Every structure is written in structure tokens, then in C-alpha cells.
Amino acid sequence: MEHASVEGGNHRAWFQRNRLLWGIILVLVFALGRFFQTVMWRRWFDSPDFQTSVAFVFFLLLWFLLMAIGLIAGGIVWLTKTSWRELGWKREGAVKAIGLGFLGFILIYVNVVVWAMLGGDMEPPETLAPSLFRIMVVAFFAFGLAAWVEENLYRGYLQPLLAEKVGGGQAIVWQAVIFSVAHLGYLGHFMEFAAAFVTGVILGWLRERSGGVVAPYVAHGLFWMLGAFMVVSS
Secondary structure, eight states, rough: HHHHHHHHHHHHHHHTTTHHHHHHHHHHHHHHEEEEEEEOOOHHHHSSSSSOOOHHHHHHHIIIIIIIIIIIIIIIIIOOOHHHHHHHHTTHHHHHHHHHHHHHHHHHHHHHHHHHHHTOOOOOOOOOOOHHHHHHOOOOOOIIIHHHIIIIIIIIIIIHHHHHHHOHHHHHHHHHHHHHHHTTBOOOOHHHHHHHHHHHHHHHHHHHSSSHHHHHHHHHHHHHHGGBBBBBOO
């Protein structure tokens, strides 16, 4: 038993010594997982839009267990012994961070609209009056999956490690590059990748400006909440 404990400690020590490399591996795992999630989403539910069914809720819960708990809590917090505070979850300045998050949401929305227009997409999205169930489903996806996983991974974990190597400014750019490239198989053309890159820069700036991940988490989650009021077609 003691020998097994020592081996387990040695294995975890590797993750702590090679945090940046492990972060890149986690990005690859996440990108692959999201690709399969997208494929299954469209195949099982015949639409990229959010569904108001019990089956869809269980589908999201499955990915919550795999990504939000397995990838973040297990792959980062447990294996690398990175605390939630080190990831950027701090009570100090929370009100200011939430305010910055709302500003970030506006910047991201404008960014996405501008790139869509540059790409020739002048059609406004189809809007709808959502049910309470749809709002709850989208909120769970927005804040429990998309924003939670990506902000902890890219801005909470990777960005500070990159900052140790290249400085804060370059770290914002590099994590945005990784963030956008990791969307391969999910985004369709150059304009969407450009929008994803600038979104990554905005979220990285919020992380640097606020000193935590609350601001980018709020901005990211609010942006995905638009899916409650718009029909997602791609």
C-alpha cells in the first residue's frame, strides 16, 4: 500500500512539474471532446439548437461530468494541485469583476457581429420568446459548461503559466491563439476563427485587468445566454 501511494505521488509530481505541457494536453483533450459533443448533439437531436427535453438535459449532464468535473476538477485542481484561488476565483473585487464581465459581454457581442458582417452574413438571427425551461437549459450550458470549462482552462490555468514564460501581454495573445485553434472542427471559416481569436483576447484582457476569472466567466456566460433568445442554426 505504501509503495502504491509513493507511485501515485510520483505520478502527480510529474503533472505539477510540467504544468504548461499538461495544459496543452488538456486543451487537445477538450477540443477532441467538444468535437465529439458537437457531432453527437447534431446526430442525436437533429439540430445544433438547444432542446427542451429531458434527454437533452441528461446529454448536458454527461458532458458536465466529463468536462466540468473530470477535466477541470480532476485534470487541473487534483492532478496539478492548483487551487481554485490560483485559477482566479477570488471574492475580493467581485462586484467590480462582474461589472467588467458585463462590459466584456458587450465587447464580445460587437466583435462577433462585426466579423459576421465582414464575412457577408447580413441576416439577423431568428429570435424567439423562450420558455423558462429553455432559459434554464441554456443557462446550465452557458455557465456550467462553456464558460466554466473554457475560462478555468484557458484564462484560469494556461494564461498565468504563459505569463511566467513570456509576460502578461504576450500571454493574452498566445492563449487567444490556442483558444481559437482549439475550435478546429467547430468553426467553419476564417471570419469565425478571427472572431474567436479576438474573443480570446477580450477574455484574456479581462483576466489580466481584473486579476481573476470572474470577469471573463461572466462575459463568456452572458454571451452564450443569447442562445436562449435566438435560434442556433450553426
